[in-house]
Amino acid sequence: MEPIYLDHNATTPVDPAVVEAMLPFLNEGYGNASSVHMFGRDAKVALEQARETIAGVINCEPSELYFTSGGTESDNIAVLGTAYQYRKKKTHLVGGATEHHAVIEPAEHLHHHEGFGLDLLPVDSEGFASATELAKLITDHTCLVSIMHGNNETGSVQDIAALTAVTRERGVLFHTDAVQSIGKVEVDVKQLGVDMLSLTGHKIYGPKGSGALFIRQGVKIAPLFYGGAHEKKRRPGTENVAGIVGLAKALEIAEKQRESDFTRLSELADYFIEKITTAVPDIYLNSPRTRRIPQTINLSFPGAEGESIILSLDLKGVAASSGSACTSGATEPSHVLTAMGVPLERGQAAVRFSMGRVTTREHMDYVIEVLPPIIERLRAMSPTYRQSQA
Ligand SMILES: Cc1ncc(COP(=O)(O)O)c(C=O)c1O
Known part of the structure; x- marks a missing residue:
């Protein structure tokens, strides 16, 4: 066998239809999406089409999506970027006890080295967190709550809408890692009520090294990188056009089936x-x-x-x-x-x-x-x- x-x-594995969608951008369509000439414009069109496709799936505006290198980077930008934005006023974070290391480690870094308070929201024997327990952990100093949507080890899907009802009432930002849930269960940022959401391509038959972070319009976070105006300065660096096209195609297929x-x-x-x-x-x-x-x-x-x-x-x-x-x-x-x-x-x-x-x-x-x-x-x-x- x-x-x-x-x-x-x-x-x-990468879906053959995803490979096919990516290939033109690894061959003749190699332009830099920031260039003003025809090569650049073609790349830019592909980039923006991909943004629209993904936005359509998660029910946000294309302008609310920022391309990254994957789940780890999206999670780090959400956690560190929020903390650095608020550090003068609010220095407390809440993470889930069952988060991926891509959320836990930046949060622990902030706690151990940058003076942030950190509390972990407990879960029950099936991995589910409670909104009542979350309400108890939030203080006037809390700037961010980050609780994952679908767990990578157990598959438990958190009732994110119940948790965001609590943070909304307290004026606290909410990030969710939807790396494992997207394309497998419904992910609608409005229904979930989240301010930020991470996703990646390689868990849904897309390419490795390509992901995105949804940041709701109006949410302010500090950039972690400097060096260009790409992704509205929130994630500078020449975009991985083929990878982004592959990510969008993979998500489109995953959503369809x-x-x-x-x-x-x-x-x-x-x-x-x-x-x-x-x-x-x-x-x-x-x-x-x-x-x-x-x-x-x-x-x-x-x-x-x-x-x-x-x-x-x-x-x-x-x-x-x-x-x-x-x-x-x-x-x-x-x-x-x-x-x-x-x-x-x-x-x-x-x-x-x-x-x-x-x-x-x-x-x-x-x-x-x-x-x-x-x-x-x-x-x-x-x-x-x-x-x-x-
Ligand atoms: C829940 C979760 N978040 C984040 C990541 C990291 O994503 P990436 O491999 O795209 O950096 C993973 C990958 O294992 C994951 O399962």
């Missing part, structure tokens, strides 16, 4: 969860069954280390991930599962299967066939697990 890729939350993909992958997720929990005793689902990105299935197999399971699956031709790919290699359990109250031994035994467009029932059946003996073997090698079962 061909290798089975179940790590679509780490990245996705979003509902059918959601239905198909929800059914496949439920099928897999049911079969695997029957085939392997003593396993835990860390992902929620509702309010989820269905392609993300996070399971714990106590008695077997997540990393060992991943390596064994790899030998069988299955690519999955333990926790988030960006922190893979770290031995401590993921901060996401820890924040959800998952005990240490279960956190260390977690595996994330992230399905995609090409994932079929046959693929999942193969995992259901090869995984139980792997878990049995690893558990047999764990004296603590054997003792706990005795």
Whole structure:
């Protein structure tokens, strides 16, 4: 059998239609979008068409979208840019306890090195945050709340509209990282009520190194870079025209098939969860069954280390991930599962299967066939697990 890729939350293959849309801008359409001649004008037209396409999907004005190199950069601009804009008046931030490192690390930098207060909004056992708890954390000094939309490790989808109702009332800016949710569940910046929103291309069958940040009209943030008037000076640097065209095409395709993909992958997720929990005793689902990105299935197999399971699956031709790919290699359990109250031994035994467009029932059946003996073997090698079962 061909290798089975179940790590679509780490990245996705580029859709052939996206490659096709990008190619002219890597070949004859190589102009710099800032140049006034015909080459530049063609590039500029493509750039603005891409902006319109993306704006149409997330329901904002094209002028509210700023192109970046991806999710990490968008998150950093939102967190650091807001903090630097407000630092003389407001020096407190609230982040989600289950944020991606692209939000947590700039927030921690501000906390440890730049005198900002930082509070993390707790989540329940399914990864959901509460608006009541958020209201308790906001102070008169809070300049930004940053809570992700869809979680990369568990697939939990936050009720962002309920959270932004709180920040709006208190006059605090709200940023959400929608890197994993966009193209998979509905993302409408007006319905969500957010002031800023990050997205990236490579999680939705677009190119790596191409993303965007929505900044609502009227929101002021300080730039992190200087050196040009690109993106209204908020993100100077010659635009990656081919990458941006690819991002827009990828989002357009994802949006078109979003509902059918959601239905198909929800059914496949439920099928897999049911079969695997029957085939392997003593396993835990860390992902929620509702309010989820269905392609993300996070399971714990106590008695077997997540990393060992991943390596064994790899030998069988299955690519999955333990926790988030960006922190893979770290031995401590993921901060996401820890924040959800998952005990240490279960956190260390977690595996994330992230399905995609090409994932079929046959693929999942193969995992259901090869995984139980792997878990049995690893558990047999764990004296603590054997003792706990005795
Ligand atoms: C939730 C989330 N935010 C941000 C990022 C970073 O995005 P990028 O890889 O485009 O920098 C990722 C990627 O893993 C992610 O899953």
